[in-house]
Amino acid sequence: MTGTGYTWLLPVLVLLPLAGALVLLAVPLLSDRLAAWIGTAIGGVTLLLSLLAAFVTWDRGFGRMQLQARTDWISALGLEASLGLDGVSTPLVLLTALLAVLTCLHLTRAEPDRLLVVCVLTVTGGAIATFTALDLLLFFVAFETVLIPMWFVIGVWGDGRQEGQPANAAARFVLYTAAGSAVMLLGIILVITRTGTSDITELIQRGGAGLSATTQTVAAVLIVIGLAVKTPMWPLHTWLPPAHTIAPTTGSVLLAGVLLKLGTYGLVRVAVPILPAGMANVAPWLGGFAVTGIVWAGLACLVERDLKRLVALSSVAHMGFVLLGVASMTPTGLQGALFANIAHGVVSALLFFVVGALKDRQHSSDLQQLGPGLRDRMPRLGWLLTFGAVAGLGLPGLAVFWGELLAVAGAWQSSGLGMLNRPFAVIAAAGTVIAAAYWLRVLRVLWQGRPEPGQGPDATRHETVTMMPLVLATVGLGLVPGPLLGATAGVVRLLLPGGGAVP
């Protein structure tokens, strides 16, 4: 199965959810539940197609762009609508499609809303487009596409028990990230004007040739700032906790599982390979912020009272590992970043599903009001929460561990971080203890303890079915990391200067 077949796959993957969203938007007669089922079906087809795409890509080799499809769009800007899939993007596309199915499935029971499904599908389409875009500007357009639907999700369906809070959180989310991406746009334009092309594959091949070190540094700073807001990197992260806290379960899952991935994907796909010299200057700072974020967010979690906010803050810590992996500029670190990216997507999505289910029952996400004694009151939800927490603290054998290990390993042997590489690695590793501390605190307050009377129903079969794929994925990735690591092992060399040789 070599050659050029299946070029229709990627355009269909991108356009199918978007078209589905458009149709659902335009047909107001559908009942909300039916709309959610249609969304699930579209998500399912997307997932199947992305599995097919992943298979084809694997078959032809993850090391280079497969399934390329391109057509002119705005030739005056050199913008081509060109898509492709390789080992870096394939897992992310799969994750996005999976989460699309699960969120839509979730919506078939929990407060279905036709327009919410529209938003979910738009986010899905936009994210897949971002992950497959092979043109810088197209990447940017796709990157921005997810903003507005997400803004709607937070602002309209957010937890509105306090007047004006959803609107505030949504506005903060969208304004913060839009400001960041506007800055990133400057960097992207700079790259395009200086190199004369916006073709990512071409730019990666050049690897910064023809760009002076200064230009690269400026562009890297601009692009990294934009992506760091989205990731989010300490200290640009303060939009995330309110957004997660207010967003409905669907929104939180998408935010954690899809949106945050865009930022780190951008770092790996754009910043590192296209601006190697610039990133070499930026990397120590990036690493420093990443490590600070790990510790900072962990400490903040230790005293956080709101469970959703806590999960959000823990995302900041997790993304700190991803950023550290990127900043290390080593194959191992990059692999770790990509692994941690996927792992965080799976685990935090699971956690948000669980927390959402708890919140639905107790109408609060405050730790004191949710607990204690979950293990006796709602055993199934309790165990799911425990599983999520244990995965979140990076237990070896579960998905998150590999990302953290590789990120730390990358940082340890990184020459790009200079003298600070080993201190960074050690601090990051110490961050895993803090992670354990706050997760155990959550379990201690929530899961353990003497249950109080006033029982809520345990997880329904529907909820369990929604969460099970994520549990299985967490275990699967944790125990058998080979395939995912294999997918990225070859391609990260192509993304690093000099094939990523570690001196």
Place this chain on the structure above:
Amino acid sequence: MIHLLGPLVLASVLAGLGVYGILARRNAVLVLIGAELLLNAANLLLVAASTLPAGGLAALGQATGQVQDPLIPGQSMAIFVITIAAAEIGVALAIVLLLFRARGTVELTAVQELGEASATYTETPQTAKANGQ
């Protein structure tokens, strides 16, 4: 031939007077007179400038090779300006008339309610009016 500086100074003085008129007066008609002064300052400048040889100031040092526009641009421009000024005054007086009909005065201070920082500003005047009645 008088020195170029004289008309220029005169034009500056006229412009200054015009600006002062526009700024200092609150009576719409007097403001318009100031505006006329300003426009005529420009006219004076144009006509004075057209006395220069072809190429303007830039060509003063270079004696030869300058191309002269056959349409005598300075003067014709002045005629355009006079026409524009006339049209301007026509429109302006119509507006002043409208103002007088609406408020019974031509003082500019009488109509400030659209300014967001003015004392008489209301966000939705029509609704306010309707509610007031």
Place this chain on the structure above:
Amino acid sequence: MTESAALLAVLLPAAAAVFGLLTKRSWAADWAVLGSAGALIAAIAELTLVSTDGPVSSIGLLGSAQLGSITIGLDLRSDQLSAVVAVMVALVALCVQIYSTAYFQGEGTAETPTRYRAYAATVSMFTAAMMLVIHAGDLVLLLIGWEVMGLASYLLVGHHSERAAARAAAVKAFLITRTGDIGLVLAVVVLIAGAGTTSIAELNRAAAENEIGHGTAVTAVLLLLAAVVGKSAQFPLHTWLPDAMEGPTPVSALIHAATMVVAGVFLVARMLPLFLTAPGALQIGAVLASVSMVGAALAALAQTDLKRLLAYSTISQVAYMLAAVCVASDRELGSGDPVGLAAPGVAHLLSHGAFKALLFLAAGCVVHIVGSTALADMGGLWRTHRSLAVLFGIGLLGLAGVPPFGGFWSKEAVLGAAEEAAHAGTWVGWMVLVAGVATIVLTGLYAGRAWSIVAMGRTQLSPAPHHLPAAMVFPLYLLAVPSVAFGVLLLWPPEVLHGLHIQPGTAITGALLAICAVAAALAAPRLGTADIATALPARAQTVLLDAFGFDRVIRVLVVRPVFWLATVVKAAEHDVIDAYVRATGPTTTIAGKLLRLAQTGLASAYAAWVFVGAVVITVAGMALV
């Protein structure tokens, strides 16, 4: 065949855990017992096969993972060391699972549910994880098992999570071991970077052939040592173990006495060639072990709680094993064969596993009878439950190292190794030897004290003998066999125990000291003091009971600063970082309001702005030329 046996030893308990959770509630006990029984059979088969066919270095389990330029094979390995330890682990696990079926009879009350299904599955999961640690052919795979064990320990210590003390102990146990485990993670990282491999066999080979850079080796070994110290509850990361006694007693027997806490020693034994390249690190390990040995034994002396007493004795005994492997570099053993050098530690590991599990399970029976773990509530076991008292006594004699019980032989092997090192003239050897001998005395004292309180003393119970279920008694007999007969093993030692040498001198001294100490403790009641601990000054009692106040030190130095820092961070998050974000709202509002002030509505004022603007930009433009 060996491959299948090793795989089964790991996978059967894992499968038991999964099935125990997924199938009917009433099958949970069956799955649990079947799983560990299967593991035991597999382990015995493995031992036999390994002894005849030789070791197998690579058994595919989880595929391989490509990290950067190196490939990590997540494979198992099987050799005599793993097989022997596996047998011990599976045996104890089986005993504990059988014991637990009776220990957790019924559903419990709403206030104190037994949660047997979760318990049994967790114990199965623990067994699988321990098997994974034992069989891991790669450090990363070992790390997976290592931390899953920690998780199981956390879940089981906090099993009765309705008790606040259990919750606190569970968190403490996990966090302290995790702190040590950073060392293991970083060691993996260091080895990935420095040695280019994490395969244990490969590392040992490279270390033996001096292919690993000195810096890498020392760093890695020190980091590994941190993990060992954490997991094996050695000073200064030992404080979690006594608290972990909040867990159900069978769990204490399995995890916090026989298996998990000795994983650290196992790791050192497993990677001894690597450790031998960094003698300095081993010396540090020996120092920590000596401190733990004596300190824990002293603390055990004054405990008022039977389980805590046993916990401190565990720390002390594990310290023996650690000390035994840590003096390895100072011993002059002809070939320098790492297997032989590790033998004393491994031997003590095995015998300790048997007698300590026996002790804990017996203690569980006592607690079951008395309904309390406090020593003050016990007494007169000899009169009410004589067979149980005998079993308990066997365990105590093993612990005290009184010949001919199992503990004697292994402990003397340890002392023999220390003496060998001491003869080689190193201070480490002397230190371990002195500490070991001192500890023998202390151990004898507290073992005798335990006996005199629990078995003798005044009967606190009603005269009607409390009946013990067979499922609780049978495992005791099962464990008593190796506790008594461990010495027999030394007549035909397996290859892994070949390096064992018992020096007659130390052996006789040790035996005499142990017997004297036990006798002194036993005689104490007759001499007027019911409990030799009370013979100590009150001040000393408090200090020892408190284990030298080390907990408080940690609380002051670590816990409080961290929480203080966390509150600072939370405040800074809100008042510094987010303040800038929040400030944009008011700032823009104020700016907008200020700018609006110009909109006076006066037409000529607007014209004025035109003039002003024109003049300003004209001047600016002229300046720019």
Place this chain on the structure above:
Amino acid sequence: MLTETSARLTGVPSIDLVALLPVIAPVVALLLILLADALRPGLRLPSDLIGLAGLLTAAGGVAYLALDGEDRNTACSGGFVVTTGQTGPTRLPESLSPAEFGFGCSYVVSDLTLAVQGIVLLGAVACLLLALNGPGAKDRTAHHTLLLATVAGATALAGARDLATLTVALETATLPTIGLIALRRDAQGAQAAVTMLLTAIASLGMLLLGIGLLFLATGSLYLFRIADVLAAGPDRPVLVVAVAGAVLSLAGIGFKVSLVPFHMWTPDTYAGAPLPIAAFLSTVSKAAGVSAAVVLLGIGLPALHEAWAPLIGILAVLTMTVGNLIALRQNVAVRLLAWSTVAQAGWVMLPFAAAGPSRDSVREATAGAIGYLLAYVVASLAVFAVVVLVARHHRSGEEHTLQTYRGLSRTEPVASAVLAFALLCLAGLPPGVMGLIAKVVALRPVVDAEVWPVAVIAALNVALALAYYLRWVALLVAPGDRSAPRWRLRPAEGIVLGGAAAGCLGLSVGAEVIAGLLPGILH
């Protein structure tokens, strides 16, 4: 051959009527409406049709000229060379390219001209249709004639290549709008008109002074000629005079674009004018202002870029920032739009901040400005179409607040979708790809020239503007009154709404148009 040359050099301009069709057609329509009104006062439909026909003919002319593809020059004058010692014509200097321009042409049909004319006519047609039920209903003749006159001025402005034509066209595009504003004949209408009038007069004064100085410095009113003279590198005093003239002229044009600090009239006038006229001001009138600036700076004064480019940069970011900051707290829809057009003016002018010595950079800047202008005008029209509809159907009329839009998506899903989409286009966030590409196009030259302060402030302004656009969008979907009566859409309004929506959508998909509006050289 010789006679031909001499005929070209006599100085009598020849007129190409086809080239001037976009200017002449509105004027003819204007005259016809006046004639019809004189013959039979009170005619409604015919005058609507005549006006529309005039605009469409002009648009047809633009389309024909665009398809024709040939650059045309008209109203050209020859020149003669003054030499001491000898009289009579001699060869013109090479730089003037006599074969193309002669001494200079007052009106040139180029890509630039046609693009601006197209934008102007687009806006004009839409505003005419929108006005049919509003201000145009009562004073049809006045409205139509004034509007057509403005359009004629604006189209002429796009082709104007000498300062006299430029001034006349600019005033033709300004004075009638004052009349249009005053069509609302109450005190506020009067105030709005007076405000605009005074600003216009003051600005005219500045413009004329500036032109006088430019003329003084270069001795010509033809932009090509001025460009050549300045490019030849005159002495510093001359340069200073020229710069003073250039910047004063810019100040005179600034009010039309609503550049800060010449923007003060904008909110007051928008609020006081009938809504369709506000739409007209924010599209056609602004387009005229932009084209005046583009023609003056890009064609006449590229050599002075060192002086005006930084100034434009400062003014552009100042304009954006001030406009956005004040718009953030506006509650009245039309005032919010007024401030947002101020902010958008900053974006339109932004590319000029990057003008450099090369002709290409000036062309790039112009392309950016015109591309942005197109996107802005189309989106603006869509927004105004909905605002006009809301004003017609809501009690509080033209000064309705944003609260009026609460829950509009429930009662009027299509109109709210169009409004939301158009607002996102203005904000420049997908799905409003059009606006995003426009921002890329506008930022590109600035980034290319690495004018970082300007670029970064502009980028941050994206978020600032997004705040109020999204506030509006959020209200659309907020839960609200479901009982409001359905709208009755008139055909003209429907056409504008649908057309503008289609425009937004079409330009989002075919964003090529925005980016590639000006492929050729600039003249």
